[in-house]
Amino acid sequence: TLRWGVPRPRAGAAKRVIVAQAGAGSYKVAILGAAGGIGEPLSLLIKMSPLVSALHLYDTANVNGVAADLSHCNTQVEVAGFTGKDELVGSLDGADVVVIPAGAPRKPGMTPDDLFSVNAGIVKELVEAVADHAPGALIHIITYPVNSTVPIAAEVLKRKGAYDPRKLLGVTTLDVVRANAFIAAAKGLPLADVDVPVVGGHAGTTILPLLSKARPKAAFTDEEVEELTARVQNAGTEVVEAMAGAESATLSMAYAEARFLEASLRGLDGDADVYECAYVQSQVVPELPFFASRVKLGREGVEEAVGSELRGLSDYEARALEALKPQLKASIDKGIAYVQQQQ
């Protein structure tokens, strides 16, 4: 089995079933936007998953080469390519999980509004198709800006009478993966042991790693807290700059989604103790209808958004949480308004 650095269960938690024997190899996954920078490496990682039986790759660009190439890897996952809008419906057939990284990444000179209008339309169109042809599938939204694209997806599903908040998840795993990596390095901790919850949203200062809740417990100076928090929040820019602006994070994002997908599939399979952070409809912060926190994943998707980690925050975290609320609320409202303005 593959391990994605998923944290070990807490002391006293129900014993984890070793990766899903019963459901091994029985889940169907569709990736919409599979020919892209994230889609391609993500497809390779999913082709290696022991939990998956079929992988459907859809893109408006030609994705048949990726599908043909992957189909030569001798793992049990059957791969099929679906190129062009006429093939979207076929790609959704029987999907248990639909992963959406379709869209444009942020390019130099592009304003957040430019990105919003391109990606909002793409997410709307794709989620409409999921509502019609794969109702009941879990939907993982990767497309930026996640703070708005998840509320867009929710509104689209509501209009279709197909909204189940347990099944709509914004993927924030990359923030957790980064926080774990940076904090393990800063404190000299074994990577496999480090688990940092990241709450809030999935852009800039709405990303809030809770260092006071990190396991194992570690002491941080005020300067370290500020530096590490800023590094997690700006990690995307670190990659864009190192790539000299040509691309944004794709490999680490593919890895993060592979980890999140495995957690979701283990939840669907009835594994008792699956927790990950994700951006979901939530009552954890009453004034924010969508919020990233640790969630419990089960047979129907999100079983519970865990709010307990927001109690007993450090002063720094409590201030940062207050400060992010208006920004996150504005992004949520923008997503909802986008759909409400459409015919």
Ligand code: NAI
């Ligand atoms: P990319 O441009 O390399 O790939 C996007 C793919 O989507 C392309 O193959 C394109 O043909 C396809 N596409 C465009 N419109 C489509 C449609 N209507 N239907 C199906 N496919 C369509 O971009 P990349 O780097 O793969 O990033 C994808 C998205 O993920 C971006 O919005 C990016 O900002 C976001 N992202 C999210 C992260 C997260 O943590 N959630 C991290 C990194 C990027």
